[in-house]
Amino acid sequence: MKAIQYSSYGGGANNLKHVEITVPTPKKDEVLIKTEAVSINPLDIKVQHGSFRPLYPKGFPCVPGGDVTGEVVEIGSEVKNIKVGDKVIAMLNVYAGGGLAEYAVAREILTVQRPPEIPAAEAAGIPVAGLAAYQALTHHDGIKLDGSSSDKNVLITAASGGVGCFAVQLAKLANVHVTATCGERNIEFVRSLGADEVLDYKTADGAALKSPSDKKYDLVIHCASSIGWSTFAHQLTSHGKVIELNSGPKSYWSVALRRVTFSKKQLVPLSFSPKSDHLEILVNLMKEGKLRTAIDSKHPFDEAEKAWAKSAEGHATGKIIVEF
Ligand SMILES: NC(=O)c1ccc[n+]([C@@H]2O[C@H](COP(=O)([O-])OP(=O)(O)OC[C@H]3O[C@@H](n4cnc5c(N)ncnc54)[C@H](OP(=O)(O)O)[C@@H]3O)[C@@H](O)[C@H]2O)c1
Numbered sequence: 576m577k578a579i580q581y582s583s584y585g586g587g588a589n590n591l592k593h594v595e596i597t598v599p600t601p602k603k604d605e606v607l608i609k610t611e612a613v614s615i616n617p618l619d620i621k622v623q624h625g626s627f628r629p630l631y632p633k634g635f636p637c638v639p640g641g642d643v644t645g646e647v648v649e650i651g652s653e654v655k656n657i658k659v660g661d662k663v664i665a666m667l668n669v670y671a672g673g674g675l676a677e678y679a680v681a682r683e684i685l686t687v688q689r690p691p692e693i694p695a696a697e698a699a700g701i702p703v704a705g706l707a708a709y710q711a712l713t714h715h716d717g718i719k720l721d722g723s724s725s726d727k728n729v730l731i732t733a734a735s736g737g738v739g740c741f742a743v744q745l746a747k748l749a750n751v752h753v754t755a756t757c758g759e760r761n762i763e764f765v766r767s768l769g770a771d772e773v774l775d776y777k778t779a780d781g782a783a784l785k786s787p788s789d790k791k792y793d794l795v796i797h798c799a800s801s802i803g804w805s806t807f808a809h810q811l812t813s814h815g816k817v818i819e820l821n822s823g824p825k826s827y828w829s830v831a832l833r834r835v836t837f838s839k840k841q842l843v844p845l846s847f848s849p850k851s852d853h854l855e856i857l858v859n860l861m862k863e864g865k866l867r868t869a870i871d872s873k874h875p876f877d878e879a880e881k882a883w884a885k886s887a888e889g890h891a892t893g894k895i896i897v898e899f
Contacts, residue, residue: 578676584625588884607649612699631670640674644698666849700868700894708741733799735761740869869893
């Protein structure tokens with residue numbers, strides 16, 4: 576089968592090779608999917624870069640890609656709820672990869688049905704970005720999508736990115752007040768997703784995260800990088816929380832500092848969990864027309880390296896999709 580591989584850390588899109596490899600065989604609890612679309616995530620780029628070495632990727636050569644949709648063509652002996660011919664969305668281990676190939680194996684418990692209402696490209700964009708947005712909003716601050724958290728005031732940074740686009744829409748489904756940051760070119764787009772107020776991150780007020788209506792934030796879903804704690808501290812309510820998607824050593828130092836000083840304002844590093852019940856919630860919202868995948872661009876498999884390079888640039892508006 577056709578696949579994309581890299582054989583060493585680094586090198587970006589230039590280090591990706593089109594190769595012919597053997598079709599994988601599903602284990603007893605796995606399904607084999609004929610791939611229709613895959614989304615590229617910044618996490619895929621970070622794995623190639625070596626940000627998680629020596630743990631990931633698990634070895635070289637590596638087929639990257641974790642967000643996959645397609646048709647099931649074979650099932651393992653213990654698979655119960657999925658059959659050959661089903662259209663599915665699967666969460667492969669994004670750190671280990673396997674998605675950018677004609678066929679991919681996925682665990683049954685991390686695979687959900689794809690309703691006919693959801694096109695393949697939109698489906699492929701959901702897993703990592705959708706789950707990160709959903710879990711950041713609902714897990715750590717208990718925002719409820721049923722609208723019962725409507726008194727909350729939420730800031731979403733990098734709202735034009737893959738995660739941010741989902742976060743804005745989900746926050747508006749929860750009926751909270753949303754302030755969002757993005758570049759000037761995306762202000763109208765982010766408003767169209769439902770944001771109440773939008774800040775251009777390159778202006779002074781945008782860099783200071785200052786709410787145009789002078790509101791303090793109960794919760795920040797922080798999808799951008801390079802914003803220091805002191806900037807957030809000024810803009811949070813007394814019990815405000817920052818859920819940080821880009822956590823590094825500095826974040827953990829900051830978390831420790833908040834604890835020893837008994838600060839009520841918190842920084843919470845997020846590591847999303849691939850959970851099929853959460854993915855099903857997002858798929859159902861999409862089926863009902865309440866949520867959509869904003870798509871930056873679609874690239875044919877033969878030009879997958881262009882998709883990779885686009886993601887690595889860090890200027891996507893929504894999700895970058897590779898189609899077969
Ligand atoms: N911890 C986890 O579990 C987890 C899960 C998923 C993702 N992540 C991380 O979350 C981050 C966001 O992911 P993503 O998929 O949304 O990325 P993305 O799609 O690549 O985000 C790109 C967007 O971010 C905007 N942007 C960049 N810097 C900004 C800033 N300082 N202020 C406002 N907007 C800014 C860009 O706007 P311009 O083009 O105008 O600059 C662009 O539209 C990534 O670092 C990713 O690795 C973490």
